[in-house]
Amino acid sequence: MAAFTADVTGYMAATVFYSLVTALVVEALIRIWAIHRPSTRFKFRLLVLFLPLLYWPAFLLTYPQRQGDVFRHGTALLDLKQWLDLPVAGTMPFRYGLLLLLASTTLLFLAQELAPTLRTLLARRHRQERRRLEKRQHPGLHAALAEVSQKMGRPAPQVLAANRQAPAVYIAGAANPTLVISSHLLEALDGNELRGVLAHELAHLRRRDSWWGWVLLVIRVLMFYNPVALLVSRQLVQDNEQACDDVAVSATGQPLAFAAGLIKAFQAEKPESPAKAQGRSGDLRSRASAMYDHASLSTVKRRAARLLNPPPIEDSPYENIRLVVVSSMLAVLLFFVA
């Protein structure tokens, strides 16, 4: 039992360390290569979640001796176990410090991400309150949707109206996606703002973000203890939102109107009281990724500011080659961290 606990701690320590190294390398490269495009940043940051989950079992399968003292003490560049077992003043501060960090991350994950997600999945309340919007009820919405869909070269999804209790606007369902918009928000937006908000949601559809929401949820559940994964997954959500913002701006050519729409959509679902905020989904976000419900006024403001003052977007050519290069170099480096 003691050996098993030690092994589990060793596994968690290694995967957290792999995430940390990958995150530092990726963030450094994003700056060195001046990667401003949110969709590219998203791909690079995904490595922080994927590589530890992939590499640790791959290393173990290809070279089981890696767990042994001969590899750790002889060949490895860094033996994490040595740090975990380091005695200082009769205790093992690094081991207990790590366990404390893992436990707090787990609690944070359960309270802030898993519980709201499960609540959203279980609550059928919103679904019953939705009703189909007929063309004659809101001709402006259907005209705007048709226009934006055509510009983006995709069929317009079905639209449902939700009452005031539901999030302002989001894509519901992964297999058969539907756009849900609250009638309250619909009243608040003017034509250009509406087109921007719709284009943003269609961009989520095009990026298959409902599926990504599920994939990320599974990865996050597997790495529930990992503080680096917690921080990076929030960044991924922001990258994703910004990627859709950029699509919305290029489809409508109206950054100012879209920024205004964004802020109105945020305000439209701002809770009247904290108690009512419980179980609410995010701003312009799919239900499946409701776990990433961290929309705050500051992030919405940051997104709006970015729209009005866009950073220079220059292509870094050979994006996929860069991803492969970084992943393989990290594989070699991390192999020698046991």
Add this chain to the structure above:
Amino acid sequence: MSKQDATGRKTSFGKEAPGILLPPALLMGFAALLFHLLNLVPASLQPAQARTYESIEAAERALGVKISVPAYFPDYLRWPPTRIALQRKPTLMLSLVFSAADGAEGVLSIHQVFSPAGEKYYREAAKPEVLLGELTVPLDGREATLIIGKGAGGAPFNQVHWRKGDRYLIITTLYPPEELLKIAGSMKP
């Protein structure tokens, strides 16, 4: 291979390659250096204590490698070894110490150095008080060094050391060289 970037400039992979390969390579090098330094700290903070193991099997589990043992094991030796220990400094070295069947301690020791530069460390295993002779003998189709000398209290000291696969082996005994070479020649794996 060439591509057009957003501004319409032609870019070729050959021209981009240094910019793609160099920054991550430098970062990895920097990280490797940092890891190396990080690894030195705990080792320097705690005394280099040898780790001992209960049995050959327990040692193999902990080490993650097979331990070399002799297939030829004469009756006057007692199995299993009385001490199985791993020392980390100055090199990673496992030692097996055997007693005689009559109870005499430390009559045979087998050291295994897990390092490509293992031959540098054969003196770390055991060295004679008086060196009488040193000669090269064939062993496993390789050259081994046989050392004949006197140990503590004038006891016989015979040692053979050679490379075998991934490790460097040093066997020291107070039994005669012929027996030593028979044991050495039967080491598996």
